[in-house]
Amino acid sequence: MVGATAEALVDRFGSLGDIAAAEVAELGRLPGMGPAAILDLKLLRELSVRLSRTTACARPVLSSWNALTAYARTTLAHLPREQFRTLFLDRRNHLLRDELVADGTVDHAPVYPREIIRRALELSASSLILVHNHPTRSNRSRWITHKHAESLGNSRIFSLA
Incomplete structure (x- = not known):
C-alpha cells in the first residue's frame, strides 16, 4: 500500500520537493492520501524549512551565503x-x-x-x-x-x- 501511494505521488508530482509543496486538495485526490498522510507530508516540509532557517540564523547571514541559499531553496523551491x-x-x-x-x-x-x-x-x-x-x-x-x-x-x- 505504501509503495503504491509513493509511486502515485511521484508519478503525479515528479519529485519529493514538488510533493511536499503540493496543495492539500491535490494530495487528497490520490488513493492512500488521507488527512493523516497529508499532515505528515506538510509537517515534514515545515520541519525542513525550520531546520534550514536555524542553520541560516545561527551565524551572520552575509558571511554564510551557503546557509542563506539553502534556506531560500528550502523555503521557496517547488x-x-x-x-x-x-x-x-x-x-x-x-x-x-x-x-x-x-x-x-x-x-x-x-x-x-x-x-x-x-x-x-x-x-x-x-x-x-x-x-x-x-x-x-x-x-x-x-x-x-x-x-x-x-x-x-x-x-x-x-x-x-
Missing part, C-alpha cells in the same frame, strides 16, 4: 506560485525577520518597494535581502526582481532570485 520574501537584517547581518511580502500567481507576485522600506524602518533593519522564486523561469520575472532591488536605492540590499 512552490507552484511566485513568492517574494524579504529577509531583514540587523547591523551585524543577523536575521531579524523573514517575511512573506507577496504570494502571487504562476508568473507574477506584486511587490511595492515603499512597503518594504516602511517595514525595514519599523524593524530598524540595517539591510535586507530580497528572495523570490520563479516557478515558470520567466526572464521578465527576473527583470522585475532586479528593478525592485534598484528602486530601493543605496540601502544594503541583496537580491536572491
Whole structure:
C-alpha cells in the first residue's frame, strides 16, 4: 500500500520537493492520501524549512551565503506560485525577520518597494535581502526582481532570485 501511494505521488508530482509543496486538495485526490498522510507530508516540509532557517540564523547571514541559499531553496523551491520574501537584517547581518511580502500567481507576485522600506524602518533593519522564486523561469520575472532591488536605492540590499 505504501509503495503504491509513493509511486502515485511521484508519478503525479515528479519529485519529493514538488510533493511536499503540493496543495492539500491535490494530495487528497490520490488513493492512500488521507488527512493523516497529508499532515505528515506538510509537517515534514515545515520541519525542513525550520531546520534550514536555524542553520541560516545561527551565524551572520552575509558571511554564510551557503546557509542563506539553502534556506531560500528550502523555503521557496517547488512552490507552484511566485513568492517574494524579504529577509531583514540587523547591523551585524543577523536575521531579524523573514517575511512573506507577496504570494502571487504562476508568473507574477506584486511587490511595492515603499512597503518594504516602511517595514525595514519599523524593524530598524540595517539591510535586507530580497528572495523570490520563479516557478515558470520567466526572464521578465527576473527583470522585475532586479528593478525592485534598484528602486530601493543605496540601502544594503541583496537580491536572491
